[in-house]
Amino acid sequence: MSVTGNLAAVQARIQRACTISGRAPSTVRLVAVSKLHPAALVAEAAAAGQTVFGENYVQELVDKAAQLARPVEWHMIGHLQSNKVKYLPGIVSMIHTVDRLSLAQEIDRQWRDKQSAACDILVQVNVSGEATKSGTTATEAVELVRHIAKLPNVRVRGLMTMPPFFDDPEAARPYFRELRLLADRISSEQIPAVEMTELSMGMSGDFEVAIEEGATLVRVGTAIFGGR
Template identity: 45%
Template sequence: MDNIEKNIRHILQNIQIAEVKRSPKGECPVQLIAVTKNHGVAAVEAAAAAGLTIVGENRVQEATEKQAQASANVKWHLIGHLQTNKAKQAVKLFDLIQSVDSWHLAEALNKAALTCGKRQDILLQVNIANEATKFGLPAEETMDMAQRVAATLPGLRLCGLMTIAPFVEDAEMVRPYFKEMKRLFLALKELALPGTDFRWLSMGMTNDYQVAVEEGANLIRVGTGIFGPRSYGVQGGL
């Protein structure tokens, strides 16, 4: 657990350095999300003990198991693909659902949120590189989707955008994608859509978070960089 605290300090220092390099500075301070996918509940507790306040999970079932055991006072974000048949569970579990990637899913979340009397915060996931292996809206469809959500789904509050950049050895190779995401984010923010709280741009993971922060990310999702390699034999894992 000492290594986890050390890793978090190192990442936070890197974030501070990256923030200095971006201009203008973001309105919201950068938040580090501890991605505990395939790590046990002890990882949640260790991240919270080190000062982190947000935990990211990829699947509903794993989050359900961990929330039942965890004592840490943290916010929970869903960062993985969500099937519509698990929308009701997701609304009950997560403070922010970052991976809304279709109108069908948005409708299911809206219905679930209205049923339980909750306004569910969401991000739209954008497939900024148009990768066939990744989920997400095409960039050119994102503005229309945002407007439809704001106008017709009162159970949802749109809070920004999320993307997963291509995995590459040299993080500089994905800088153009992060730049394009920031451009799209600002274009949507300028619309000032009623009922939205457009503040979060979630991009950047262990291998590219510094470049993401330099280009405007204020939510970054780090798992391996905090907890080390994942063990796929962990009970409740993926």
């Protein structure tokens, strides 16, 4: 099936998951992840109506953004080194993977110097505690959000997580639920300038379950663009 056909199938799955969970489809945005796929496929997806794209690597994101004629929204969804932040202002509208204060401070500096608007970010939480995954801990997340909230050129809009890989998507449900409960806890703290409106969770194999648990951003690559 073509990228256009795959995209339609994924959108239909999102709609079904929203119906099951009693949510309006407009409350879930699809982030099409084109990692290691050519810009031509991104252009095909954009022509089919897809508006939000995610990339894992800074250089790949910058290169693809330069090749695309159609205006789209770019999200940085991969692990981000502080020395690469300088390439992102003016290109990305959201960074999903802020897991430490020093990274947030560098984003604040770069956006202060290069952009008039603040950068929307999500705090990445390692809810599974896996050593191989990035992210702050659930215990430390509240304090990290408090510190980031003091930065004038960064806006905390929510949380992001990557659960362990399971063959059965139901096994990921507790991790998605934990992120939602953590977001509720942070929201109840009423930290100035902090919103918990976005939950970035769920990928090709488990995004329906993530939607049922409150995801507002689902990061889908393989189901749209095929294997890498």
